[in-house]
Amino acid sequence: MSSPEQWAQPDQGADAAATAGQPSAEQVIAGLRATTEGGADLIQLLTPEGERVESPIFDPYVADVDDASLRELYRDMVIVRRADREANAMQRQGQLGIWVPLLGQEAAQIGSGRAMRPKDMAFPSYREHGVGYARGVDFKELLGIFRCSDQGQWDFAKHRFHPYTIVIGNQVLNACGYAMGQKFEGKVGNQESDGGDNEATICYFGDGATSQGDVHEGFVWAAVYDAPLVFFCQNNQWAISEPTERQSRLPLYQRARGYGFPGMRVDGNDVLGCLAVTRWALDTCRKGNGPVLIEAFTYRMDAHTTTDDPTRYRLSDELEAWKLKDPIERVRVHLTRNGGADADFFAEVDNAADEFAAELRDFCFNMPDPPPERIFSNVYAEPSPVVEAQREEFLSYLDGFATAGGER
The missing domain is CATH 1.20.5 (Single alpha-helices involved in coiled-coils or other helix-helix interfaces)
Structure with a gap:
């Protein structure tokens, strides 16, 4: 059976070079499908049906996640989604100049954001509202950017959450430099039992950014210097109007091999899987083993931004199929089936989310304009x-x- 793996690394032999240079039609199709389907290498701990999947490698990294912890992850995702929907509505009402929705990507952001330690550093692009929330940034402080009244008012050093980066892929170079600094300052590879104070950096970007030179330069520098940097690619299937298969013949996580560091693909709609994989990756970096690439395989359920119309380039049946993989619903089903939460809990979370959105709305409508x-x-x-x-x-x-x- 032909596979993209065989295409990328053909068997050694007289015709190996020709096979790699001229893939068959079957190999091309296999490669394209692998960019848009989860594939056999997809790491998943919680299925869309809410069933727990055992993983000898990653289970130890979520051993501390009991029902109470899972309820908190659920609460995080519900609140972040509700805030996202409110901000989207406020943009339509003229209160924000633009909004960048995260709908459908809550698990990737909350799972990875909660995996960080206090001294780790995050470099976002412009869609990581959930990561900012997980790092303790007040959601209200994000609104000024999209109202065009400020550049972000949170304390970057306190929250260890860098300002948003609008230029596609540029934050990867910034993150790489920061992670190299962590390495040079001896904050990597220390013995934890001896009071070691290890740190790591995580950098977020989308599948479209992988076509930018800055991202590949970051890969090179991080690999050469063994920088403690987790490259976290949220593959939401669409770089604005271009699908992933228009950018890569192979799954994005496999690109890491070309730079000499590990790459893996996790179900980006599985908050437990994202938490475990990111914890593993950050831990690997802190120990001094160099960078890691994570491809969170998810889907953008809304437009790229509020200036975009996704109905012009994608089919509604694709959207409907991904609704069945909703990151919040699978946690809800799991908690319900296993007695981890009852109807009162879910109602309380919904009410808390509505109150959060109301406060956000009131703040935005009364936000003063900055002086000239x-x-x-x-x-x-x-x-x-x-x-x-x-x-x-x-x-x-x-x-x-x-x-x-x-x-x-």
Whole structure:
């Protein structure tokens, strides 16, 4: 049976090079299917039907997750989804300039976000609202970015959650540099029993970013320097309007082999699997074993952003099929079947999520506009005479429109 694995690494022999250079039609089809179907290598601890799957490798990394812990993971995902839906609605009402939905990716973000230790560092792209929530960032502090009133107001050092990066893939280089710094400063590979203070970094990007040069440069540098960096790719199947198979003939996690470090594919709709795999990867990095690539195989249930219309490029039956793999529903079913939660718990979580959304909405509707001079803040770390002159010129220009009451 032909497979993408055989295509990537053909058997040694006289015709090996020709086989690799000219894959058969069967091999091409197998490779394309492997980019859009879970495949045999998919790591899964909780099925879409809510059934627990044993894993000798990864079970030890979720041994501490009892019913109470699973209820908290469920609560996280419900609240984050509710906040996401509220922000999406507020954009439609003109309260936000744009919104980047995370609908369907809650398990990938909460599972990986909760896997981090306090001193680990996260570098997001622009969709990781759930990771920010898991790191203790107030969801309200995310809204200013999308209202175009600030660049993010959370304490980056306190939460160990870097500012959002809009340029596709650029955060991978930033994360790689930070992780190299952790290695150079001796924060990797220490004996935990002797009071070792190990750290790691995790960097988030989408499947579309894997076509960007910055991502591959990050792979190279992290591999060469054994940087403690987890590359966390949320493969939601669509790089805006382009499907994954238009970008790669092989599953994305297999690209790690070309750079010399491990790659794995986890069910991105399985919060338990994402938690376990990310814990394993971060632990591997902290021990000084170099980088790891995780491909969280998930699906973007909404538009790329609120400026996008996904009905123009994908079929509704694809969306319906992925609804059956909903990350929240499978945890709910598991808890219900195993007596881990009752109807009162689920009702309480729904009410808490509604209250969270109401507070978010009230904050957004009453968010003050920043003063015009705000645009000149934080341009440089030190005062700049050029920026100061531009600031004074701009404010003087605005004063020319002042009304009798002194307002601009």
